[in-house]
Structures are given as structure tokens and as C-alpha cells.
Amino acid sequence: MTKLQANHEKRLAVEVGRRTYARIPVGTHVISKGDDIVEVVLKYAGPALREGDILVVSEKIVAIAQGRAYPISQIRPSWLAGFLAGFVHKSPYGIGLGSPCTMELAIREAGVFRIMAAAVAAGVAKLFGINGVFYRICGTSVAAIDGPCDYTLPPYNRYAILGPLKPNEVAQSLSEATGVPVAIVDANDLGVSVLGVSSGCPEPRFIAEVLADNPLGQSCEQTPIGIVRPIRRIRVHPSASATRRNTAR
Numbered sequence: 001m002t003k004l005q006a007n008h009e010k011r012l013a014v015e016v017g018r019r020t021y022a023r024i025p026v027g028t029h030v031i032s033k034g035d036d037i038v039e040v041v042l043k044y045a046g047p048a049l050r051e052g053d054i055l056v057v058s059e060k061i062v063a064i065a066q067g068r069a070y071p072i073s074q075i076r077p078s079w080l081a082g083f084l085a086g087f088v089h090k091s092p093y094g095i096g097l098g099s100p101c102t103m104e105l106a107i108r109e110a111g112v113f114r115i116m117a118a119a120v121a122a123g124v125a126k127l128f129g130i131n132g133v134f135y136r137i138c139g140t141s142v143a144a145i146d147g148p149c150d151y152t153l154p155p156y157n158r159y160a161i162l163g164p165l166k167p168n169e170v171a172q173s174l175s176e177a178t179g180v181p182v183a184i185v186d187a188n189d190l191g192v193s194v195l196g197v198s199s200g201c202p203e204p205r206f207i208a209e210v211l212a213d214n215p216l217g218q219s220c221e222q223t224p225i226g227i228v229r230p231i232r233r234i235r236v237h238p239s240a241s242a243t244r245r246n247t248a249r
Helices: 037-044 059-065 079-085 100-110 112-127 133-138 167-178 204-210
Strands: 013-016 019-026 054-058 069-071 159-161 182-188 191-197 225-231
Touching: 013 204, 037 054, 037 059, 037 167, 037 225, 054 059, 054 167, 059 159, 059 167, 059 182, 079 100, 079 112, 100 112, 100 159, 112 133, 167 182, 167 191, 182 204, 191 204
Parallel strands: 054 182
Antiparallel strands: 013 019, 019 225, 054 225, 069 159, 182 191
């Protein structure tokens, strides 16, 4: 049974729009290529779902199940990938396209022309203090690419992972199976991107706000699924231990 308990150093509850929501992490086994994502969600989150809940699913497990995760030992970056990766800002929250391996996947995903056009436009935009142009041109499928990081759950700390295929369709299939709205999200400590939503799902802006502090984590937590649930109005404390005592309706 899923427990109403926050991940370590995360808050269970948050206030958004004068309402309080619990963000309940749901643990799973380590997802692999070929796993049926609908079966995974039904097995681990299904018994805990209630009317009024919103289900959020990490884009990473959807992509992995679709076979879009590649060991970096099997990726042969082109010279262009190595060159462009050198210009990418290295964030402490993820390597992004700062690796030749992830940049190579971006080139394969978006095409050489689009990547080059985005790189040139981004270089010009930076002269004027404008950031984010590269990913706006390449699209969410490129922005969602994850690279190998030490804090990522093994074995995927040595993998490069593309974004999921048809995230809206995946969200809809999960919603039909569970009976609640579903969002496919790409979340880390820098921000939240909503890649796909089912019918009946709140606006992406709400999903991003309610998950802004990355309550599911992205390393050893092993909780790639979350349940967003309206709860009684409470005062939200900064420590997870204080919020764990609150019960859902």
C-alpha cells in the first residue's frame, strides 16, 4: 500500500492557489525496456488512487519502457556532437546536452539542420542576454534528453535517455486505465516541463507549480510516479517530518 509519506528532505504538502495538495511518491521496481507502463502504473499506484487525484509520471520511465534508453558505451558521437557539446552550460542538476553522447542523440532526434540552426540562433541570442533559444527551436523532445549522472539510479547512471514518444497518447492511455487525469512530466531541481497530458488534466502551469520543488526526486528515491491529491487546508512547514502527519481526505 502506498504511504502518505514524503521523500527524504522533501515536503509532502504544498499550497497552490489557496489550496493544499499532497504529492505522494509512489515507488516501483527499476523499469526496463519492454515493461508495460500501464501495468506498472496500475500495479503500484492503482490501489492508492482516489477520485479527485491527479497522477504524474516521470517521462524517464516512459522513455525507458519504450526502448529509448541507450548505454553510453554503445553510442558513437560524431565530431559535430563533440564540438557542440562543448558549448553547453554544465548544470549541477543534470548533464543535459553537455555530453557528446547526449548531443549525438539530439542530432539523431532533431536532425543536423535543425540542431545547427538552433545552435546559431542560440549563439546570437546569448549576445543579447536571451537564454533558452536552442531548446525552443529544437522542441521538447530534445529538451527532455537525459545524460549519465552519478546520482541517477543504476544502471541508468551510465545511459543516455531520449524523451518519450507520443507523451500525450501515453498520458491518455494511463488515464483511461486508472480513471484519473494524468500528466507526463520532466522534473528536476531546476524546473518542471509537462510533456504530455490526458483529457481532464489541469493546465501544465498548475502541474509545474505543484511539483516545483521536485517532490519525486530523481536518484535513489526510486519513486517515478506521484499522486497529487487535494487535502484539508493546513499550514505547510518547510520540514517533511511536519507535513507527514497530515492525512488525506
